[in-house]
Amino acid sequence: MTGRRTSDDLKEVIRDFRRDQVIDVARRLFGERGTTDVSMDEIASEAGVARSTVYVYFANRGELLRACLQGMYSQLLEAIATTWEQEEEPGRRLERLIEEMLAVVDDSPAFFRLALVTQGTPANDGEVVGAELALIGLDIARLLHDLVVEGVARGVFRMLDPDVAISLIGQQIYGAMAVRAGEPMPRPRDEAAADTAQFILHGLAA
Amino acid sequence: MTGRRTSDDLKEVIRDFRRDQVIDVARRLFGERGTTDVSMDEIASEAGVARSTVYVYFANRGELLRACLQGMYSQLLEAIATTWEQEEEPGRRLERLIEEMLAVVDDSPAFFRLALVTQGTPANDGEVVGAELALIGLDIARLLHDLVVEGVARGVFRMLDPDVAISLIGQQIYGAMAVRAGEPMPRPRDEAAADTAQFILHGLAA
DNA sequence: AGTGATTCGGACGGTGTGTCCGATCCATGG
DNA sequence: CCATGGATCGGACACACCGTCCGAATCACT
Numbered sequence: 001m002t003g004r005r006t007s008d009d010l011k012e013v014i015r016d017f018r019r020d021q022v023i024d025v026a027r028r029l030f031g032e033r034g035t036t037d038v039s040m041d042e043i044a045s046e047a048g049v050a051r052s053t054v055y056v057y058f059a060n061r062g063e064l065l066r067a068c069l070q071g072m073y074s075q076l077l078e079a080i081a082t083t084w085e086q087e088e089e090p091g092r093r094l095e096r097l098i099e100e101m102l103a104v105v106d107d108s109p110a111f112f113r114l115a116l117v118t119q120g121t122p123a124n125d126g127e128v129v130g131a132e133l134a135l136i137g138l139d140i141a142r143l144l145h146d147l148v149v150e151g152v153a154r155g156v157f158r159m160l161d162p163d164v165a166i167s168l169i170g171q172q173i174y175g176a177m178a179v180r181a182g183e184p185m186p187r188p189r190d191e192a193a194a195d196t197a198q199f200i201l202h203g204l205a206a
Numbered sequence: 207m208t209g210r211r212t213s214d215d216l217k218e219v220i221r222d223f224r225r226d227q228v229i230d231v232a233r234r235l236f237g238e239r240g241t242t243d244v245s246m247d248e249i250a251s252e253a254g255v256a257r258s259t260v261y262v263y264f265a266n267r268g269e270l271l272r273a274c275l276q277g278m279y280s281q282l283l284e285a286i287a288t289t290w291e292q293e294e295e296p297g298r299r300l301e302r303l304i305e306e307m308l309a310v311v312d313d314s315p316a317f318f319r320l321a322l323v324t325q326g327t328p329a330n331d332g333e334v335v336g337a338e339l340a341l342i343g344l345d346i347a348r349l350l351h352d353l354v355v356e357g358v359a360r361g362v363f364r365m366l367d368p369d370v371a372i373s374l375i376g377q378q379i380y381g382a383m384a385v386r387a388g389e390p391m392p393r394p395r396d397e398a399a400a401d402t403a404q405f406i407l408h409g410l411a412a
Numbered sequence: 413a414g415t416g417a418t419t420c421g422g423a424c425g426g427t428g429t430g431t432c433c434g435a436t437c438c439a440t441g442g
Numbered sequence: 443c444c445a446t447g448g449a450t451c452g453g454a455c456a457c458a459c460c461g462t463c464c465g466a467a468t469c470a471c472t
Contacts, residue, residue, distance in 0.1 A: 164401055167385070168378075168402065170381070171378055171381030171382045171384075171385050172374075172377055173381070174381035174384055174385060175376070175378055175379070175380035176377045176381075178384060179373070195370060195374065199374045204408075205408075
């Protein structure tokens with residue numbers, strides 16, 4: 001509403017702003033009540049726009065879901081990146097990594113539950129979201145790979161196939177997230193992360 | 207009048223038979239393509255009955271889902287029970303337990319994905335199924351509890367809070383199931399179970 | 413053959429999605 | 443000052459699914 005002159009750049013900005021406006025609302029609602037329970041109607045009205053306008057910015061429900069996931073994802077990656085710089089020791093890094101991922105769960109448990117399910121499903125929402133999730137998984141796997149190699153090099157981890165190790169660690173983290181997503185009153189996040197990390201480290205220990 | 211009891215019993219049998227007929231189809235379809243993607247129409251026609259007839263046996267979609275889960279569940283418990291008798295050593299029992307659970311996943315991966323999501327959600331399908339899943343979790347937790355106590359008593363596991371141990375083991379298994387449910391071409395089941403069990407046992411080792 | 417239960421087929425109202433189009437607002441440029 | 447074009451609105455439409463209902467047909471048993 002401020003500003004006299006509108007250039008094409010400004011229109012871009014406005015457009016992005018509108019988009020984010022809808023995405024924010026959708027993320028909140030999806031996070032609170034799950035995806036199947038939130039209609040496009042509700043998102044639109046909550047965001048203060050007409051339903052048809054939402055379809056100007058997102059081709060369909062799936063695209064909106066994808067946008068929400070991408071937002072969650074980039075947020076997560078950013079958090080992990082700073083963690084990665086702050087911590088050096090593999091065990092600490094793992095613990096902080098887990099803590100960041102649990103934070104995502106705490107942020108929007110119901111939404112995360114969706115993320116879990118849709119993995120690999122050819123369902124309506126699923127196919128798009130599943131692909132997105134797979135990419136996230138790959139990125140995290142890369143981080144874990146480096147972490148395992150580093151740990152083995154330092155002699156704190158026993159020798160084992162990095163691929164198997166990644167898979168097992170990933171499974172543990174996945175399970176921790178999923179279980180937490182389902183709990184009405186989860187434990188303090190740092191405690192949970194510490195326990196999980198310690199258990200994994202025991203399993204990896206030399 | 208004559209043979210009333212037999213007649214009634216027969217009706218019971220027929221009724222159960224019909225029910226199972228629908229449940230079998232539903233389990234297959236849900237397992238193949240997920241729950242959101244299979245309509246009641248399709249289940250009915252695939253089972254060779256009218257849609258309205260399905261609603262004679264199941265109050266709604268949620269009830270049908272519950273019935274499917276219960277079928278899966280009792281099948282799983284039965285398999286575990288025989289395993290439990292065959293195996294004595296905690297490590298072996300754990301490995302076989304995991305193998306049985308992965309078998310459930312292999313049986314109907316898409317369906318199992320549902321089971322994961324709905325946990326704790328107030329979504330339409332979710333609330334009923336979630337409750338069912340919670341019960342299953344409790345039963346499995348009981349088994350794991352005994353297993354941990356036994357392992358500690360034998361001195362093969364290090365001393366740790368059984369509740370924490372159960373939670374961690376559960377998370378690992380949960381993750382293993384979830385990841386496998388999302389994989390198009392999962393590894394041989396026994397290998398996966400062996401790796402997972404071994405990792406857990408390392409984490410528990412004295 | 414008669415009777416009661418079971419199943420069928422289809423109609424209905426409700427809800428949600430995605431598409432479409434005219435009406436409206438508003439900044440810009442002539 | 444007004445015309446123009448883009449963004450937005452609001453609502454209608456077709457489609458799909460769920461759950462309910464009811465009359466008609468079918469079947470099993472006496």
